[in-house]
Amino acid sequence: MSRVLIVDDHKSTADSLAQIASRLGQDVKVLYEGNEALAEIDANPPELIVTDLRLPGASGIDILTHAMASHPDMVEIGRASCRERV
Numbered sequence: 001m002s003r004v005l006i007v008d009d010h011k012s013t014a015d016s017l018a019q020i021a022s023r024l025g026q027d028v029k030v031l032y033e034g035n036e037a038l039a040e041i042d043a044n045p046p047e048l049i050v051t052d053l054r055l056p057g058a059s060g061i062d063i064l065t066h067a068m069a070s071h072p073d074m075v076e077i078g079r080a081s082c083r084e085r086v
Helices: 011-023 034-043 060-070
Strands: 003-007 029-030 048-051
Touching: 003 011, 003 034, 011 029, 029 034, 034 048, 034 060, 048 060
Parallel strands: 003 029, 003 048
Antiparallel strands: none
């Protein structure tokens, strides 16, 4: 079982992803704010992080940067770009 951290301020999106991961047998932690995620990474490093890029507090990029700096053995496998809404 892998430890998965899901961070998204859209609660329905985060909760849906968590439900899928849980059904697949993963140990899931859901957070809705970036600064909470930074603290969680320090306290309980996950094996997988799924994060939105735009969050209250720390951004998704801040979260991934912190995770990589704190845990250099963690592998980043993807990052989506974001576009400004008009």
